[in-house]
Amino acid sequence: MQTDVIVIGAGTVGAAIAFGLTQRGQRVLVLDGDDGDYRAARANFGLVWLQGKGMNMPAYQEWTRRSVDLWTEFNNELADLTATDLQYENNGGLAFCLGEEGLEKRRQYLHTLHEQRGGNDLGFEMLDRTALEKLFPRVRFGREVSGASLGLHDGHANPLKLLGALHSGITKQGGALRHCSRVTAIIPGLQGFTVETQEERFSASRVVIAAGLGSTALAAQVGLHVPLRPQRGQVLVTERIAPLLPLPASGLRQTREGTIMIGATQEEVGFDTSTTGHAASLLSRKTAQLVPALADLTLVRQWAGLRVMTPDSYPIYAQSPVHPGAFVTLCHSGVTLAAVHATIIAEAIIAGELPSTLAPFHHRRFDVPKAA
Incomplete structure (x- = not known):
């Protein structure tokens, strides 16, 4: 079977990328693992979250913000196509604080993040207990609750409905999704890649490895060494x-x-x-x-x-230096980042090159000699 792109992994990351590829007219085959695989997508809390993310990694703050900004459009397109209510709401989100010291510590942390990123939009407000009680009129908080930070761009969705809608959207747009098709080998060739499962072989000009914790072994087959x-x-x-x-x-x-x-x-x-x-x-x-x-x-x-x-908890987006048609995409915020995976990452794979803005997420950042 010949196709344009093979996506290995049908979790939220791989499914979002595959959905974006099929939206853009690509012939896509998604190969999913077995029922016994470790599946982060089915154990997700469902937050679409910006506040507090990206300490000492401004690029991750910016990347997360781009996805959150795109989420409403992403939600609407996916919901319209699949007739699925993702239960997405983006009216803000809270991080509760205990004690006055905890409230001040949270304030300083978020201001440090803002200074690292720059710009005019703080993206958050600090609420004391009185303001918090006005926001939650039916809740009696514990005596140690001193307030909260309110992330103005935060929200949540139903992660299982999101995953189901992505799978439905892939097939509705002409893509193929094969379950119980664990990939055993990726074989680079002159015209692309051959991907083998235990029972079948498939060919494509590009391969995207989005197999979660199974990605390390697969990525090594195309010259990418990703620590997880x-x-x-x-x-x-x-x-x-x-x-x-x-x-x-x-x-x-x-x-x-x-x-x-x-x-x-x-x-x-x-x-x-x-x-x-x-x-x-x-x-x-x-x-x-x-x-x-x-x-x-x-x-x-x-x-x-x-x-x-990953070692620093931030995503890895990389392209093989020896087999440029092979990509790896890894993160632990698959719901929040679904919108950029379905747009920016999908477009980059079609173009055959990751944008320079994603350079901070290459796994080469871990290739630092250890001190004696």
Whole structure:
């Protein structure tokens, strides 16, 4: 089977890129792995988030802002094509602060980020407790809550509906999506690439590796050496309640269905997707500290997923120096960055070259000699 682009990985990153490619008339084949693969896309919290991101990496602040700015149009196009409500809202988002020291520390952190990026738009407001209570009239906050930062560009969406809509959009626009097609080899040739699964072989002029934690081994086959590690995140979900939280917060949001999502841990435990009582206790205590009334809710679900983490936590976008038609795209903010993946990254792959603005995200940034 001959096609223009083969995308390896049908998670949120790969699916968004494939969706953008099919939008632009490319013949696209998406090869997805097996049901037992580690799938960050199915364990996502669903935030479309800008505030607090990009410390010491202004390029990541700018990249995230571009995606957030594009998200409304991206949402509308995808929803119209697939008749799917992604439940996207962008009315702002909060990061709660504990104690006056915590509030001041958050203020200083966000101002430092703004100074690193520059520009006139702060993108956030600091709310004291009185302002926070006016914004959440039905909530009685814990006594330690001193206020919050309000990210003016932040929002949230349903990550599973997003993934399903991307898959539907790919096929509606003429692309092909094959599940249970784990890639075993990428073979560069004079006219492009041959990609092998356990049962089939496919050919394309370009290959995009977006296979999450499986990308390291695949990228090495085309001369790209990308360092990755898994980081476990656990999330709790409560029973459904009447609308209580009008805005999402970092680690706490109410879904359109009424459940409260609570998260997420950051655990360096390797390739372990177990859930633990310790994490459930930790997340529950944190939530009760913020909004004591939530302690009375019944927990109905707990899950764990593995984030795709680079050494500095920022994305990798790279093109093979020896096989220029091969690209690798990796990040742990697949929902937030879906809009730029479907536009800027898709256009770059068609053009055959990543833009210079993405140079800070090349994995060569990790090739720094270690001090003796």
